[in-house]
Amino acid sequence: MTYEHHDYDVLIIGAGGAGLRAAIEVQQRGLRVAVITKSLLGKAHTVMAEGGMAAAMGNVYPEDNWQVHFRDTMRGGKYLNNYRMAELHAKEAPERVQELEQWGALFDRTKDGKISQRDFGGHRYARLAHVGDRTGLELIxxxxxxxxxxxxxVFMEHKVLTLIHDSEGRVAGCVAYQRPTGEFVTFAAKAVVLATGGAGRSWKFTSNSWEGTxxxxxxxxxxGAELIDMECIQFHPTGMVWPLSVRGLLVTEGVRGDGGVLRNSEGQRFMFNYVADMFRAETADSEEEADKxxxxxxxxxxxxxxxxxxxxxxxxxTEVKAGRGSPHGGVYLDIGSRRSAEFIRRRLPSMYHQFMELAGVDITKESMEIGPTCHYIMGGVKVDADTAATSVPGLFAAGEVAGGMHGANRLGGNSLSDLIVFGRRAGMGxxxxxxxxxGSPRLDEAAVNAAVEESLAPxxxxxxxxxxxxxxDLQEMMQANVGIIRTRSELEYAISELDSFTERVKNIKVKGGRAYNPGWNLAxxxxxMISVxxxxxxxxxxxxxxxxxxxxEDFPQASAEFATFNFxxxxxxxxxxxxxxxxxxxLLEMPGELKALLEEGH
Amino acid sequence: MAQVTMRVWRGDANGGDFERYTVEQNEGEVVLDVIHRIQATEAPDLACRWNCKAGKCGSCAAEINGKPRLMCMTRLDQLPEGEVTVTPMRTFPIIRDLVTDVSFNFQMAAKVPALLPPPMPAEGYRMYQEDVERSQEFRKCIECFMCQDVCHVIRDHEENKAHYAGPRFFIRYAELEMHPLDTNDRRDLIREDMGLGYCNITKCCTEVCPEHIKITDNAIIPLKERVVDAHYDPVAWLGRKIRRRTKRSASDAAVQPAP
Structure with missing residues (x-):
């Protein structure tokens, strides 16, 4: 069969922050580049990022610098990070953020006209450049x-089925279909950048859209590339829990950065009871101290x-399990009693509308009911920090799909800055x-036909x-057995269940035609979803x-042995x-001067 | 268990018709929840766009009981009792079911001359909050294109699309015109090629904006004023002045704008 065909130098799969930033870099180099996206341009999950993008610009706290940002990122990641990615990210984020202003971004300002910066969890200083609580939209x-x-x-509403290699094992392009028509398209390219985002759609309570597969x-x-740290999934602490229809929907960390606190059903600010030793020296031990x-x-x-x-x-x-939760199985997030209504509406306009319209809750007066939601996957494709290259020649990865930058846990605000730092680097690479x-890339025709045939089998x-x-069923199974707290027996059950899911996927029947058929798209x-x-x-x-x-649950402590490698x-x-x-x-061996930064008793 | 009957338009460019689906309805659910339930049960091939399900991406715009709304932000318990009718946006060509071809908007986006800022100083640009706020209002736009859908200049006049950018792009032009760093002059383009003059300020766009952007008052009217100012040249000014003096009548006076 022959299909509609396009030739490019670089193909970028994904049109979120990382993909678009990579495209800009490649286009500026004068190469032929195309962006392929499953949705319309501008709808990527990047728009869901609310609070801001972390960059040690020192606009609010001049004592902030890349060294502190690097240290915060590594501590947040529990030292499982690719140190070189964390280093490049901390060093380059300020320049990447400022560059956005040349292209039209309008961040909120400090009194003296600089880009304002907001506090977020795990960041020592107020560091997040932001626009109210819609920073992701501004970036995209x-x-x-x-x-x-x-x-x-830009090829909108195209779903890529698989990458295609040439006879030498280099990546040579991909085969996709157009969602509106269901027609197949092939792309040949000398290099491919993966910028496809996350995988949170495999959990029941998730902040991810249908695209996060x-x-x-x-x-x-x-x-043929490797995936690392895939067990490291971020459950964002504050997702909506009620009504059920919006369960999992994100509530920005900016609520807490701007003064919001967590309380249990007894009205207690319970977080004081959960300060790990690692963070004790830098965390307040009374409400009075914290509020100052x-x-x-x-x-x-x-x-x-x-x-x-x-x-x-x-x-x-833990609070919910101990019976101190809210009526719908969360806890309370309260900013209404702590900040003026005017302040809340100005700083958190989306949150105000989201709760007002979807839950009938006025957050300037009432507490929000919130609970953890599957939000982000730290794990991803193993890449070289400087070039974003994977182990497959010609294949690059940036953004959420890449692994290593965030280690075992990502700090809020480090995602948007990750996209622009490593999106650019992937484009350069x-x-x-x-x-x-x-030479010129040649698609293996048999592989193209096999992918098309497999997709049409349903x-x-x-x-x-x-x-x-x-x-x-997959979402329920993963939520129940590979959720926030895990144990051997449940994980082993999940692994065997995934084998039966594999068989079920081979037996899918799709109704209707190929044109804009969401059932087929899901198939x-x-x-x-199964592989991941x-x-x-x-x-x-x-x-x-x-x-x-x-x-x-069965291994509640961190172990020194596991601190030295990724799976x-x-x-x-x-x-x-x-x-x-x-x-x-x-793990990569960290140079002495960076190690010293981690050991400094800030 | 409460149930709701949805009357959903199904079809493609060759035509179509309404189909009725009666499905479960739970507390707090929005229209998109029941559309998803229909997909998961009776009609897995029912086409609709959606992404964030939080009113932030603007993908799921459709006409609910005849009005453009985001399906993810329209609670069923706030609609009148009885059947709920869902149809695709009328201004754009149908692809399938609730999905329309919105490429008109991407064509208009490609015509916008980019921001032209002065070179960035080493320490970054200085801008003040009060100076960025006007454009920030327009940058809240989530590109749901409901303002385009409801705009009567193009809703029933396909022929106007060739020379009319529509409210979404008027706020984009206003954003750039009011951007503290911009040095580009787009006023001739806006007047001559983007059809700003066709808008007669009925404010339908402002009414449907899910981001509550004051499209007409804060973007279109100021833009009209700027474009007219740009059009000013001494000869034309003199001409208008003389004509006004010699031809003033009661009806002329009545249409003079307030000072």
Missing amino acids: RTLQQKVVSMGTD GDGHAMALWA WYDDHSAGRRPPELLPRDEVARAIN AADFVEGYQ FEREEGENPYDIQR TDLPA SKCVARGAVLREESRGGHTR AHSSPAKRWDGEIVTERSA
């Missing part, structure tokens, strides 16, 4: 408008509500690769399962300790239904 719109003004080709994670695995800190960080230590997300999520989980490329079956039933997303879920469960059962976004997953068969091999992969 700025990059989108820049890309449009440069005339970059781990496509890039899975395609990298199937292409908001206005002046030298007048008191940080409130415990602003501990890193993994700490807060676990504490909420891909452009350099293209400039040294010999139409051919006489009988079979509804893909929505499989997705629902083509499920193989990635398998890696998560395997990493989780092997990591016999608790660290960051991986908590084991790396690969697929020898390079297939979604093939066996996954998991090996230990040693």
